[in-house]
């Protein structure tokens with residue numbers, strides 16, 4: 487989509503929420519800058535304490551218990567499936583269990599004692615995190631349950647327990663960073679008094695040519711003040727009482743600027759960024775990829791520069807450039823890589839991938855656990871080189887290590 491030109495405008499505020507289904511989205515305005523869109527990431531929070539009460543551990547949990555005090559007292563994930571006596575109204579079933587499930591991640595077993603609940607059961611003290619997925623609701627109230635079934639990532643049984651302490655409680659909400667739209671030109675849809683208006687809108691990235699290129703966040707807040715902007719006649723600086731959901735890390739501002747200026751001309755410009763920003767790099771590469779280009783034919787040989795592939799996010803940057811050139815995109819997680827290998831993203835399979843300096847990936851893409859940022863949702867066992875090779879082999883991609 488294109489928008490009425492406002493030279494230098496970088497962001498378009500698009501109400502794609504409040505209209506009826508089928509109605510077109512409404513442009514509220516465009517602006518030069520948004521204070522509060524780019525924010526320094528939060529520090530990684532301290533671990534929490536949990537207790538599995540009246541627990542009968544089995545499998546890897548029993549194993550962790552027997553190795554308390556060593557690194558083997560650790561589990562990447564414990565899923566907590568409530569055993570309902572009466573299923574609450576908000577509970578839905580799927581093939582894995584019910585929607586009341588919660589997941590503990592990065593868990594260390596730190597203590598045990600005989601349980602008062604029943605002979606033979608133990609109370610287990612754990613240290614770790616709850617995987618918080620705010621869009622599915624936070625674990626504040628314990629679901630109606632006579633106990634919990636415990637399972638590992640691959641559904642392997644970890645035993646059961648009668649109750650759990652420490653998981654279901656209110657947690658401090660993320661700090662709100664109020665947003666200011668700077669040099670904002672309202673469209674007719676915002677005619678009249680702006681102050682006091684509730685705005686629910688996507689922040690869309692504007693390219694230099696006036697086209698939009700994907701979203702940069704969701705804004706849901708009320709206008710506190712709307713004052714004339716020093717950036718031009720008729721423009722406003724609009725202060726709101728709330729912020730952007732999941733703001734972009736502040737270091738990514740430079741990457742947005744680079745893409746606004748036409749994108750990287752040379753490969754490996756991403757190599758100077760940390761993982762969090764490399765993830766933003768791939769995310770922008772996805773949103774701004776050229777549309778409608780045919781795939782290069784099957785049988786093509788591509789060259790991956792492996793010198794900077796020290797983690798999985800670096801790999802996604804490198805494979806994007808190997809297939810689609812500087813700033814190119816070819817997946818930013820395993821599912822997306824799989825999709826790209828099915829065609830339509832720059833390369834028809836099968837193809838040949840020459841992976842140069844593969845010793846770097848062999849050293850770094852090894853077994854382990856990834857805590858790439860403060861976002862607990864992203865924490866999981868590390869993706870290994872073998873996982874990538876398996877996906878390539880499923881799509882008949884021949885990988886030649888150099």
Ligand SMILES: [Zn+2]
Pocket residue numbers: 568570573574577578584585586587629
């Ligand atoms: Zn349920």
